[in-house]
């Protein structure tokens with residue numbers, strides 16, 4: 001039964017919840033239909049648990065920004081918590097542990113040069129490897145998937161472990177395989193059944209694969225931490241792991257949320273969150289730019305004009321590239337990389353758009369509904385950089401641009417991701433032309449559903465641009 005004044009929603013079938021109203025393979029269209037029937041704030045049942053789905057920018061801002069602390073919790077005891085042993089930052093519930101761990105990561109990323117040159121240098125170092133992969137394929141057709149996943153994984157590996165891997169290294173293949181496979185299981189059919197029916201949790205069903213994969217990563221991460229402990233010089237950190245170990249030594253009190261096991265899951269969290277997201281956004285970008293060649297050409301002109309005489313692009317150059325900025329933001333809008341965000345939970349009894357929501361209710365942010373909301377965008381249902389340009393051709397960011405979510409739980413890697421997307425896209429568009437292969441048929445822009453949306457596999461033809 002729905003509590004009093006709870007948001008409305010479809011019939012709840014005892015034990016099964018709203019299972020008949022949602023495709024467990026890809027519920028995004030069903031969420032849209034339910035919004036048409038019940039409004040911007042409605043409820044569904046995940047098994048016996050009621051969950052509130054928030055749609056549209058107005059309700060999203062009221063929850064995530066105006067009533068931020070009320071909506072900043074995370075559900076506990078779900079599949080997604082259990083694959084990370086209830087540790088780490090992503091699924092940490094709202095409270096002092098989460099605050100402490102999040103503050104530490106933001107500070108460490110800043111100290112390692114986010115927004116400053118050193119992070120840019122790291123990204124440029126990785127771009128050299130992307131360029132050399134592309135140069136080997138000039139005049140040919142190649143699938144960009146592995147290259148972008150490896151590049152995104154390496155950039156975050158540099159931050160975490162001060163290490164990168166060659167693209168044919170077995171370890172990087174393993175990392176990427178773990179992340180891409182687990183991201184499809186995390187909010188897929190079997191994870192939903194795991195959450196809804198605790199009785200099946202120990203059965204040998206397909207969700208066990210995710211536990212096995214995560215165990216492999218945890219062992220690798222443990223090995224990395226042990227190696228760091230042997231080679232580190234206290235007070236002279238080389239990377240995130242060293243910083244954490246320094247901090248661990250300072251915090252000897254029993255209340256401290258810092259521990260070696262936390263560190264292992266923390267590095268898994270950052271590596272996972274930083275790989276599949278950025279790479280799928282890049283893939284979406286190149287998929288669209290190949291099929292909208294006039295937009296690719298206009299980017300190239302602006303890039304050549306602004307970088308005239310310069311070797312490298314720097315992140316600061318974005319202020320002089322309104323069109324490229326508009327294109328990258330439009331790519332993020334249509335990529336809709338994390339369509340349902342990460343589930344939240346209310347931390348106290350609260351209200352939203354006039355409805356009452358008790359403490360402990362699961363909150364699903366339908367970011368998709370904001371990123372293509374009619375009334376918020378000039379062209380909500382097409383790929384069009386004009387969505388981010390005003391009449392003077394200046395770059396403007398509408399408030400409905402929320403691919404990183406909003407409020408206190410907003411993506412912790414937003415700064416890093418934005419820097420990666422800008423530096424990688426500008427460098428590659430300046431040097432190469434990307435062409436949709438003649439024999440590739442009509443492009444299919446419909447992504448594959450998971451906690452991240454993934455473009456279907458595609459190939460691109462690479463041409464070297466003549467230097468300007």
Ligand code: HEM
Pocket residue numbers: 089090091102156269270271273274275277278281337338341342343344403404405406408409410411412413414416417
């Ligand atoms: C285009 C790339 C990315 C997108 C679209 C994206 C999107 C998101 C979204 C929607 C959330 C959930 C926010 C919420 O619960 O309200 C999130 C959380 C998070 N992201 Fe990202 N992300 C990206 C890249 C990254 C990168 C590169 C990192 C690594 C440094 C990262 C680390 C995290 C972490 C740690 C959280 C959990 C934050 C918390 O619970 O406090 N993300 N991200």
